[in-house]
Amino acid sequence: MHFEARFSAVGGQGIILAGTIIADAAFLEGKHAAGSPTYTAQVRGGPTKVDVIVDDEPILFPRTSEIDFFLSLATRSYNRFGADIKQGTPVVIDPNLVTIPPEHEDKYRIVRVPIIELTSSELGRMVYTSAVALGTMVALVDVIGEDSVRAALKRRAPKGTETYNLQALEVGINATREILAAMS
Amino acid sequence: MSENGHGVKFWPGNIVVAEAAVAAGCNFFAGYPITPSSEIAHQMSLLLPRGGGHFVQMEDELGAMGAVIGASLAGAKALTATSGPGMSLKLENLGFGYMVEAPCVVVNVMRGGPSTGLPTHPSQSDLMQARWGTHGDHPTIALAPAFHQEIFLETIRAFNLAEQFRMPVILLIDEVLGHLSEGVVPPERDAYEIVERAHDSGEPDKFLPYDVTAGDIPPFRPYFDGATWHTTGLNHDETGFPTTDAKHIQQDMYRHYRKVLGNRDVIDKVEYYMADDAEIGIVSFGSTARAAMAAVKQAREQGVKVGLLRPVTVWPFPKDQVYEFGRDKKYLIVPEFNLGQMVYEVERAVHFDRPIKRVNKVGGVPIYPSEILAAIEEVA
Numbered sequence: 200m201h202f203e204a205r206f207s208a209v210g211g212q213g214i215i216l217a218g219t220i221i222a223d224a225a226f227l228e229g230k231h232a233a234g235s236p237t238y239t240a241q242v243r244g245g246p247t248k249v250d251v252i253v254d255d256e257p258i259l260f261p262r263t264s265e266i267d268f269f270l271s272l273a274t275r276s277y278n279r280f281g282a283d284i285k286q287g288t289p290v291v292i293d294p295n296l297v298t299i300p301p302e303h304e305d306k307y308r309i310v311r312v313p314i315i316e317l318t319s320s321e322l323g324r325m326v327y328t329s330a331v332a333l334g335t336m337v338a339l340v341d342v343i344g345e346d347s348v349r350a351a352l353k354r355r356a357p358k359g360t361e362t363y364n365l366q367a368l369e370v371g372i373n374a375t376r377e378i379l380a381a382m383s
Numbered sequence: 384m385s386e387n388g389h390g391v392k393f394w395p396g397n398i399v400v401a402e403a404a405v406a407a408g409c410n411f412f413a414g415y416p417i418t419p420s421s422e423i424a425h426q427m428s429l430l431l432p433r434g435g436g437h438f439v440q441m442e443d444e445l446g447a448m449g450a451v452i453g454a455s456l457a458g459a460k461a462l463t464a465t466s467g468p469g470m471s472l473k474l475e476n477l478g479f480g481y482m483v484e485a486p487c488v489v490v491n492v493m494r495g496g497p498s499t500g501l502p503t504h505p506s507q508s509d510l511m512q513a514r515w516g517t518h519g520d521h522p523t524i525a526l527a528p529a530f531h532q533e534i535f536l537e538t539i540r541a542f543n544l545a546e547q548f549r550m551p552v553i554l555l556i557d558e559v560l561g562h563l564s565e566g567v568v569p570p571e572r573d574a575y576e577i578v579e580r581a582h583d584s585g586e587p588d589k590f591l592p593y594d595v596t597a598g599d600i601p602p603f604r605p606y607f608d609g610a611t612w613h614t615t616g617l618n619h620d621e622t623g624f625p626t627t628d629a630k631h632i633q634q635d636m637y638r639h640y641r642k643v644l645g646n647r648d649v650i651d652k653v654e655y656y657m658a659d660d661a662e663i664g665i666v667s668f669g670s671t672a673r674a675a676m677a678a679v680k681q682a683r684e685q686g687v688k689v690g691l692l693r694p695v696t697v698w699p700f701p702k703d704q705v706y707e708f709g710r711d712k713k714y715l716i717v718p719e720f721n722l723g724q725m726v727y728e729v730e731r732a733v734h735f736d737r738p739i740k741r742v743n744k745v746g747g748v749p750i751y752p753s754e755i756l757a758a759i760e761e762v763a
Contacts, residue, residue: 219393219564223393226391226393226566231565232393232564232565232566233563233565234393234563234564234565235559235562235563235564236562237503259673259674259676259677259752260673260676260677260751260752261565261670261673262749262751264751264752264753
């Protein structure tokens with residue numbers, strides 16, 4: 200098993216954390232993981248991304264080249280980082296924030312989840328965006344067990360926010376499953 | 384930063400360097416933040432005060448290198464970390480470090496250059512700078528680990544070699560490794576050795592700072608320890624004061640070389656990957672060697688007999704090991720994330736007798752395994 204994921208957004212949305220939690224969850228399952236964030240002044244407001252690789256074997260080349268899951272919360276980060284994605288890959292976009300080229304509708308499996316709106320209405324605080332985003336991946340990709348993601352999230356969440364973060368994860372999972380059911 | 388409950392830390396490479404430095408006994412850091420090395424300084428600023436060490440953010444890179452040498456001469460295990468333009472600025476004082484034989488470790492998290500270049504993107508273009516960056520004849524020890532576990536162990540080894548041979552040691556990583564998070568298990572304290580510089584045990588008022596009558600490495604006595612001694616970047620005699628005695632200077636410069644070239648059994652380190660029956664050989668170091676290993680693995684799955692030699696100690700260059708590895712290969716491939724630097728050493732090591740294919744790249748996007756695989760297929 201070799202799995203590559205990319206989470207992209209703009210600096211401040213907290214998306215880098217989502218990638219780190221995936222890597223943690225992979226570690227908890229005894230898998231190997233590698234995470235490479237963008238490191239630029241962009242972490243303060245420009246397009247950002249984090250690439251995560253999960254593998255049963257030790258990871259030799261630590262950068263992504265054939266991405267199996269892509270999530271974007273901003274058009275400019277979608278345009279900037281939407282490369283190296285495998286055909287047919289699940290691509291999660293927030294429809295309120297991301298406009299994609301029409302030809303991508305057939306190229307990828309586009310799943311529109313209003314992550315920001317959900318976070319705002321269900322959790323009330325935007326700090327839980329990354330947990331909701333994580334939930335979309337859990338619903339779409341069967342690489343890391345839900346329990347491992349929960350455990351990693353709990354470990355990473357600042358003290359006192361564990362319950363809300365876990366709740367945010369469920370919001371992401373359930374919303375994505377409902378959207379998938381409606382799509383099929 | 385995190386840990387999975389079984390002792391595996393998920394750390395960026397820069398954090399690994401800082402944690403390993405402290406594990407090696409480092410108790411002083413002076414630096415000036417520069418991307419992509421800044422996390423090393425940041426982590427040291429957190430770690431050192433907890434253990435009674437000292438962290439100084441200096442006014443610039445020149446001052447930082449000077450402070451590191453000063454701390455070393457006062458007996459500290461000192462570290463600085465930098466990148467690109469910062470390394471260029473450190474070079475003058477790095478030469479001073481070689482001349483006065485001050486043990487210390489200098490980390491260069493390589494980025495694109497020359498000049499300001501590519502601050503947030505990786506490169507391996509400072510390999511030759513590590514060897515010949517500062518002026519004058521001097522030997523160099525430079526280590527270039529490729530995996531986080533190895534970064535931890537090689538950082539410790541960098542301090543140990545610095546102490547053992549009383550000289551600056553350079554640790555070369557790059558932005559790929561510095562910002563990559565992957566698993567690392569910090570070794571228990573009893574699993575690794577910590578080397579301390581040899582100390583003078585004579586009368587303080589009879590101390591000769593560069594007395595090499597007993598061996599090539601002069602016993603050390605820290606400043607503020609009773610002895611008064613002179614330090615200069617000028618060629619000096621055993622008293623530490625300047626000399627222009629040609630015979631003495633020549634002997635002394637050879638002694639500096641002997642410290643390194645006469646101890647290659649301790650200093651040299653190479654790793655091999657699927658090299659046993661290889662007909663095509665790849666020589667690559669650092670993060671690019673990881674892409675090369677991935678390419679070797681893929682090529683082997685297609686039945687191509689290809690293997691890799693990875694210098695971990697890049698200076699002194701492991702020429703004998705590369706000769707042995709390369710002499711019977713029908714082709715050698717040298718992938719490096721620059722426009723061609725290590726390839727010159729490989730050519731010399733195999734006596735210019737093997738066909739060599741270069742794989743080079745600049746611009747901030749690392750060499751991908753597919754690019755190295757294409758080179759393998761071309762010569763297979």
